[in-house]
Amino acid sequence: MQLFRWQFAALLTTLMYVALIRADAQTAPAFHVLAFYSETVEHDHVDFARQAIQFYSKAGRRDYFDFATTTNWDDMNPNNLAAYQMIVWLDDFPHTAAQRTAFEQYMEHGGGWLGFHIAAYNDSGTHWPWFVRFLGGGVFYGNNWPPLPATLTVDDPTHPVTRHLPHQFLAPANEWYIWRPSPRDNKDVKVLLTLAPSNYPLGMKDVVRGGDLPVVWTNTHYRMLYMNMGHGNKIFTSKVQNRLMEDAMTWVGAKKGM
Ligand code: ZN
Numbered sequence: 001m002q003l004f005r006w007q008f009a010a011l012l013t014t015l016m017y018v019a020l021i022r023a024d025a026q027t028a029p030a031f032h033v034l035a036f037y038s039e040t041v042e043h044d045h046v047d048f049a050r051q052a053i054q055f056y057s058k059a060g061r062r063d064y065f066d067f068a069t070t071t072n073w074d075d076m077n078p079n080n081l082a083a084y085q086m087i088v089w090l091d092d093f094p095h096t097a098a099q100r101t102a103f104e105q106y107m108e109h110g111g112g113w114l115g116f117h118i119a120a121y122n123d124s125g126t127h128w129p130w131f132v133r134f135l136g137g138g139v140f141y142g143n144n145w146p147p148l149p150a151t152l153t154v155d156d157p158t159h160p161v162t163r164h165l166p167h168q169f170l171a172p173a174n175e176w177y178i179w180r181p182s183p184r185d186n187k188d189v190k191v192l193l194t195l196a197p198s199n200y201p202l203g204m205k206d207v208v209r210g211g212d213l214p215v216v217w218t219n220t221h222y223r224m225l226y227m228n229m230g231h232g233n234k235i236f237t238s239k240v241q242n243r244l245m246e247d248a249m250t251w252v253g254a255k256k257g258m
Helices: 002-027 043-063 097-108 129-135 239-254
Strands: 031-036 065-070 086-089 112-116 139-143 148-154 168-174 177-180 189-195 214-219 223-227
Touching: 031 043, 031 239, 043 065, 043 239, 065 239, 086 239, 097 129, 112 239, 168 239, 223 239
Parallel strands: 031 065, 031 086, 086 112, 112 223
Antiparallel strands: 139 177, 148 168, 148 189, 189 214, 214 223
């Protein structure tokens, strides 16, 4: 009987231990995200960044990822980035050579990146050829104005980022960018969402009259995803698009390093 009691106590301890480990596994973040943003840029972009921080902080509790933020772009250095499985640029991009180099090394060694809207902006004054290649080759060419809703078409309904979306949906008001050449021309780029031709002409002051306008894509050589959404305080007003925003984060975060 004494032995039985001892065995029972041991079994109970083991069960409690297993339960503790399981509880810990359920609450431990699956991945750590660091989001960079600036508060001194165009105010419509700051509005988006602040709403995105609220949205992803909440989503992180649902999807078990840790979402940290910083306005100090010098945090983009090798020592600091080593603690994060992915980084996000909400409303800005690196401005110093050291920040750029740290980003290149991070991405070349399997880091994850999710960029919104102006994060991918580059023109003849950018002088960062690696970044243009990383994006798939597109240089900023133009945009519509004012920001307007637009119908988007899903290019690949089986992809983890788009599989919860209908074939087409109306995305909330945004300033939509055109890229030349189109990232779709690059065989390494997979376009996931495109502005539907039915939107043309789009704009009043600045009018987008036609052409191929990819909105969300990935360069398959990297753990990266670019999303053109990110202008103003309407972006998170669509349940459909919110699902896309959440699935984009968990896809990049969960993708294994290279
Ligand atoms: Zn904008």
